[in-house]
Amino acid sequence: MSSQSPSSTVLAQLLGGLPELVMYDLDGTLVDSVPGIALAVDRALEELGASPAGEALVRTWVGGGQRLLVQQAINFAGMAPAQLDSAIKAFRKHYAHTADHNLALFPGVAETLAFFADHGVSQVVVTNKPIEFVPAMLEGLGIAHYFADQLGGECLATRKPDPLMLNTMLQRFSVRPDNAVMVGDSSNDLLAANAAEVPCLAVSYGYARGDDLSQYNPVWLGDNLAQLLAPN
Structure with a gap:
């Protein structure tokens, strides 16, 4: 007590x-929770054929919710807006394994x-x-x-x-x-x-x-x- x-x-x-x-x-x-989020973002980007963003940059994207986070990630990667849903799906798949990272x-x-x-x-x-x-x-x-x-x-x-x-x-x-x-x-x-x-x-x-x-x-x-x- x-x-x-x-x-x-x-x-x-x-x-x-x-x-x-x-x-x-x-x-x-x-x-x-940024380390795990950033790792999932980078793995999702790599899965979709883009370069990883890195934790420092992803940290500036966090705070507006999952959809906005992934939107900023695909904007960074120069991906088409139509890829947002597939990018969210990829992010969630990877985040299930990285949420506890650091x-x-x-x-x-x-x-x-x-x-x-x-x-x-x-x-x-x-x-x-x-x-x-x-x-x-x-x-x-x-x-x-x-x-x-x-x-x-x-x-x-x-x-x-x-x-x-x-x-x-x-x-x-x-x-x-x-x-x-x-x-x-x-x-x-x-x-x-x-x-x-x-x-x-x-x-x-x-x-x-x-x-x-x-x-x-x-x-x-x-x-x-x-x-x-x-x-x-």
């Missing part, structure tokens, strides 16, 4: 107490998950990543036990920035929006939170693709979630 008093933390001061429900984005918020938690994530668990706060994942890849990633990182539920990009009719995922979790856990919080790294996360009237904590280290997250009015914007657990 954490010895830190929850009422004396930066987080509690920001929110007026601990939330009942924390909803997390996955890629770019909890985990750095996968790592961002600094402060492990401490934050443990803190909320210690204080009885429900935690869930709401990600635009296809759900088929999510459970194994969480298990591989040893954090699956922290999450009471998961929603992926193909679970509901719409994805973030639509608020449906967040509203669904609020309903499942019978929590009011002002008693929950969203944690994310991109405009998709913050726009969804704003639409659901849920406070949002934004991280600056993720895959925002150069977007200024402060324009979406997060209640906090920082570079390490563990900063929220410090004494106020």
Whole structure:
């Protein structure tokens, strides 16, 4: 159990107490998944007769969802727009084998998950990543036990920035929006939170693709979630 008093933390001061429900984005918020994504992109490009892009370039493409990612990859390769669907299929095939490649938690994530668990706060994942890849990633990182539920990009009719995922979790856990919080790294996360009237904590280290997250009015914007657990 954490010895830190929850009422004396930066987080509690920001929110007026601990939330009942924390909803997390996955890629770019909890985990750095770019190495595996980049490897799958490069293998897909090579399968389709193009040169690999490399991890550094692919990192600049991540954050807008799978379709946009692969669209940028085929644009880079000079491939025809009509090849998008086959490129997505190839990417998903390869990503099934590379999703855990050099996968790592961002600094402060492990401490934050443990803190909320210690204080009885429900935690869930709401990600635009296809759900088929999510459970194994969480298990591989040893954090699956922290999450009471998961929603992926193909679970509901719409994805973030639509608020449906967040509203669904609020309903499942019978929590009011002002008693929950969203944690994310991109405009998709913050726009969804704003639409659901849920406070949002934004991280600056993720895959925002150069977007200024402060324009979406997060209640906090920082570079390490563990900063929220410090004494106020």
